[in-house]
Amino acid sequence: MSANTVVDPPKKRFYRQRAHTNPIADHCFDYPVKPDEMDWTKLYPDYDSNGDKKVELLDVGCGYGGLLVTLASVFPDKLSLGMEIRVKVCDYVQDRIKSLRSEFPDEYNRIACIRSNAMKYLPNYFSKGQLSKIFFLFPDPHFKKTKHKWRIISKSLLADYAFLLRVGGIAYFATDVEQLYTWMDNHFKEHPLFTQLTADEISSDPIFAKLFDCSEEGKKVTRAGGKKFVAAFKRIEDPFLG
Numbered sequence: 507m508s509a510n511t512v513v514d515p516p517k518k519r520f521y522r523q524r525a526h527t528n529p530i531a532d533h534c535f536d537y538p539v540k541p542d543e544m545d546w547t548k549l550y551p552d553y554d555s556n557g558d559k560k561v562e563l564l565d566v567g568c569g570y571g572g573l574l575v576t577l578a579s580v581f582p583d584k585l586s587l588g589m590e591i592r593v594k595v596c597d598y599v600q601d602r603i604k605s606l607r608s609e610f611p612d613e614y615n616r617i618a619c620i621r622s623n624a625m626k627y628l629p630n631y632f633s634k635g636q637l638s639k640i641f642f643l644f645p646d647p648h649f650k651k652t653k654h655k656w657r658i659i660s661k662s663l664l665a666d667y668a669f670l671l672r673v674g675g676i677a678y679f680a681t682d683v684e685q686l687y688t689w690m691d692n693h694f695k696e697h698p699l700f701t702q703l704t705a706d707e708i709s710s711d712p713i714f715a716k717l718f719d720c721s722e723e724g725k726k727v728t729r730a731g732g733k734k735f736v737a738a739f740k741r742i743e744d745p746f747l748g
Contacts, residue, residue: 513601513608518570521598535622541633549618550585551607561585561631562638566624566658567645571599572721574617575606580712584638588619589628596621625658628666635672639713642679644723647686659690661697668699671741676703680717680736682727687735698746700739707740714738 538544546561547553563581565573568588577586590596599619606614622631645658654660659679667677677700681687694700708714717736718724727734 511608513605515605516598516601518598521594535627537622537627537630539630541629541631541636544631546585549587549620551615553585559585560636561587562636563587563641564589564632564637564639565641565643567591567642568599568619569643570595570722571602571619572724573641573643573717574599574603574619575614576716576720577713578614578617580716582613582616584616586617588617589622589624590619591621591623593621625663628670632670634669635675637670638672638675640667640671640675640677641717642677642690643717643721644681644727645679645686647681647683649685654689657686657689659693661693664693664697664700668697668741673741673743675741676711676738677741678714678717678736678738680721680724680734682723682732682734684733684735687737691737694737694739699742699744701742703738703740708738711738 545555547555553559562584563577563586565577565586565588568574568590571588574586574588577584588599590599596619603614603617603619642658646656648654648656671677677694679687679690679694681690695702703711703714714736718734719728724734
């Protein structure tokens, strides 16, 4: 394929897959033993392995890539990564990025998508304090009480997110399920390393308002006339240190 060849956008109907996946099941994944062993040059065309620029923005369960595309325009100087557990959905996002890169050279070289399980392998990809933003948009609510342990926000997982987020970094979440919103909101409020953004901080945040409709799930809720619940929490200094 020549440098000027435009790749057709992927058609979503060919990438359909069940919306729900058991995140605790033993899926087959390739993942680095530690962050230093991850070869990011395979994902980002202009990645400098000898430079100091690393992935900063992480979309957990990126779905069909709507947020990733938005991040490319809002934060064009930062590297963004989508992590998706479903095979066909991840394939779609990767093909979507290829198409965008062919049509708009240099505009989408800093977004990428990999298939992995964020509940298990985040520390294999990212080092302490590496991330500045992490997103959880419309995650699976896992309504049954016996499956609450599958939810992407929990006490144990918040410890991982706090480890990977730098001080001042922000975790965002959105859902159309009020019960799940309350669950996530309470977990963040109870964690000593997170504090909710103030109204002034939200109003000056360039990405917060876009979280309502940038994803496919968000757009679906809008079409159905449903409610959306969005919040953001900042990583703070450990109050028990010093």
